[in-house]
Amino acid sequence: MSYIKIIDSSFEDTCALPFASAIKAGFPSTADGCEQDSIDFNRDLIRHPEATFYGRVYGDSMIDAGICDGDIAVIDRSVEANDGDIIVAYVNNEFTIKYLDLSHRHQGYIELRPANPAFSPIRISRTDDFRVWGVVVWTIKKWKS
Numbered sequence: 001m002s003y004i005k006i007i008d009s010s011f012e013d014t015c016a017l018p019f020a021s022a023i024k025a026g027f028p029s030t031a032d033g034c035e036q037d038s039i040d041f042n043r044d045l046i047r048h049p050e051a052t053f054y055g056r057v058y059g060d061s062m063i064d065a066g067i068c069d070g071d072i073a074v075i076d077r078s079v080e081a082n083d084g085d086i087i088v089a090y091v092n093n094e095f096t097i098k099y100l101d102l103s104h105r106h107q108g109y110i111e112l113r114p115a116n117p118a119f120s121p122i123r124i125s126r127t128d129d130f131r132v133w134g135v136v137v138w139t140i141k142k143w144k145s
Contacts, residue, residue: 004055004056004057004058004073004088004095004096004097005055005056005058005095006053006054006055006075006088006095045074045137045138046074047076047137048076048077048078048079050078051076051077051078051134052074052075052076052077052137053074053075053077053134054072054073054074054075055072055073055075055088055095055097056070056071056072056073057069057070057071057072057073057097057139058070060116061097061098061114061115061116061118061119062086062097062098062114062115062116063115063116064115064116064117065086065099065115066139066141067086067097067115067136067139068141070141070142071139071140071141071142072139072140072141073088073097073136073138073139073140074136074137074138074139074140075088075133075134075135075136075137076134076135076137077133077134077135079134079135079137080135081100081132081135082100083100083101083102083103084099084100084101085099085100085135085136086098086099086100086135086136087099087100087112087132087133087134087135087136088132088133088134088135088136089112089130089131089132089133090129090130090131090133091112091122091124091128091129091130092128092129092130093129095133096112096122097136098112098113098114098122099112099113099114099115100112100113100132101113101121108125108126109123109124109125109126110123110124111123111124112124
């Protein structure tokens with residue numbers, strides 16, 4: 001199972017990084033005329049600083065969703081979770097990252113679904129201590145050491 005460790009965040013400082021605004025994934029093109037812009041994670045990726053946190057992912061239950069061990073999830077606690085969203089859930093005193101499946105709500109339970117067939121869904125009933133802690137709005141990953 002994947003779990004997530006919440007990381008304290010600060011959005012008061014700015015850090016503008018060089019940003020190539022157009023990188024084609026098709027046929028290569030010349031770099032002529034490409035404007036270099038800047039990106040600031042705090043400005044450009046964070047919509048609700050007061051409700052946003054980072055979390056480091058441990059485990060590989062979400063690997064088929066592209067979320068791997070060591071990735072960083074950007075979690076917005078002010079976004080309403082919908083069916084199919086990737087969420088950070090607090091379940092029985094532990095944080096986990098999974099897809100939210102509300103399709104069984106009328107049967108009295110919901111499921112937290114992994115994105116790896118080696119793992120089983122977590123069935124949440126009324127007796128579980130469960131909260132949607134936040135919705136994953138971005139992930140940051142390392143491609144090479």
